[in-house]
Amino acid sequence: MLEVRNVSKTFGRRQGQQNNALENINLTIDTSEIVSLVGTSGCGKSTLLRIISGLTQPSAGAVRLAGQTVTGPKPPAAMVFQEPRLMPWLSARENIRLALLHQPWRQQERLIDDALAKVGLSKFAAALPKELSGGMAQRVAIARALARKPSVLLLDEPFSALDSFTRQSLQDHLLGLWSALNITMVLVTHDVEEGVVLSDRVVSMQGQPGRIHSISEVTMRRPRRRADSQVQALKETIIDGLDLTASPKVATAEDRR
Amino acid sequence: MSINLTATPSGWGQAGRRRRRPALLRHTQRWLRGLLLxxxxxxxxxxxxxxxxxxxxxxxxxxxxxxxxxxxxxxGALFTHIAVTGWRVVIGFALGAGCATLLAAIAGYSRHARDYLDPSLQALKAVPSLAWVPIFILWFGIFETSKVTLIAVGVFFPVYLNLLSGIDGTDRKLVEVGRINGLGRVDMVRRILLPATLPAYFTGLRAGLALGWMFVIAAELMGASEGLGFLMLDGQMTGRPSIIIAALVLFAIVGKLSDTAITAVSERLLHWRDDNFSLQEREHA
Incomplete structure (x- = not known):
């Protein structure tokens, strides 16, 4: 179980101005649940995900993963970013190995082969990132995140830079892995429809500082289709609930972290 | 609905094979082109x-x-002159680049250490390197030590500055991947920080080497009995411009060879780079 308790985040003062990114966030995510965080840009959803991952520390409150307070990145949680973030000097195989360094060599080799096979890239094990397409690189990134079998997978808009075909296949793929591996997933997305299709709950965030605006349960059976009328209806409800006229603030470098 | 994720990599790595010329021929052609001018x-x-x-x-x-x-x-005098000058550059370069690497690594790794180190080094950088000549001669005499030290000073700054900016410029996003995967200090340095700084480091080494050749002349002009710089001075004293020009030509050749060597090493180590130059290389291959 993943618990977010009273989490607030304030970024450092600049010229006397404080940037409040998050205020008093409370959220409990059950084991093997898929939760999407949606909201207007700058509402702090990525910051919340980074706090859950341990990459960023909250200014107040705490995140607990399986009963333990998160103080830094921990092995049970893996993360996929918006960009593949592959080391350009390492082959696909060696990039995946980065997640497995604490394991014995033979185990590493086996898990890498597994991970590559799962994303359909076994033939590209030796390829450098510059030789991979955007979609392939993102698949390697997903393989890296899943290689050590995390219990929590954090996804920060992982599909946003992909074309719709690759996106669709990766989403299907991820759902397949999810049902096979029983992992908890937290997905940040700006695509509400994507959130509805994939998740058990959609958390919409809003404002500056960001707060949780509403939480919608998605009860439809999987697999869900984007064009499904229920999906569309729920999407409309969530979007209507968000106050899109709220003054959009200019994103700062801090927000993009 | 599912899209086949296991498509075969048709054509990958095969691109352009049809019109690929043998590597040796390509190299010779490029070499000849460079020789034309x-x-x-x-x-x-x-x-x-x-x-x-x-x-x-x-x-x-x-x-x-x-x-x-x-x-x-x-x-046999020619080889003695070349060897003496080359040796001075090698020792001075090793000394300067070694110190620069160490200090840049320390300053890049610890903000605290940088606060102590960097301002002084930046101030020393402002001293024109040739201005050290009088004091070096006074301290180390007119023989090898003062020459090598002068070359080392010349090599130091480009290497230090480039390496430090390379360390600073390391992509935070890649470092985060290391953090999220729980990399230890050694792995973080070996697998992420070191390769990430390598391009800037090689830029520094090349610039440092060029300055090394520049400073060896200055060092040899201030007094030497052997070396290419001495040869030039000798040509001047005895009124033989052909000797001076011969030394200039030799400098150009030896300098170019050393640069080629360092470039060859860097191309091997940085083959992963996806820059415009390597793209052109691949497309012309």
């Missing part, structure tokens, strides 16, 4: 001396320079 220059120079556009005692014909080089080679 100097050869043309020598021919024009030769013609100009033939028509006596310049006085022969100031601008000797290329053939005379070649004769001089061959003469020097015949009694």
């Amino acid at each position: 100097p050869v043309a220059g020598v021919i024009i120079w030769h013609i100009l001396t033939l028509v006596q556009l310049f006085p022969a005692h100031l601008v000797p014909p290329p053939l005379l320079i070649l004769t001089d080089i061959l003469e020097l080679a015949a009694d």
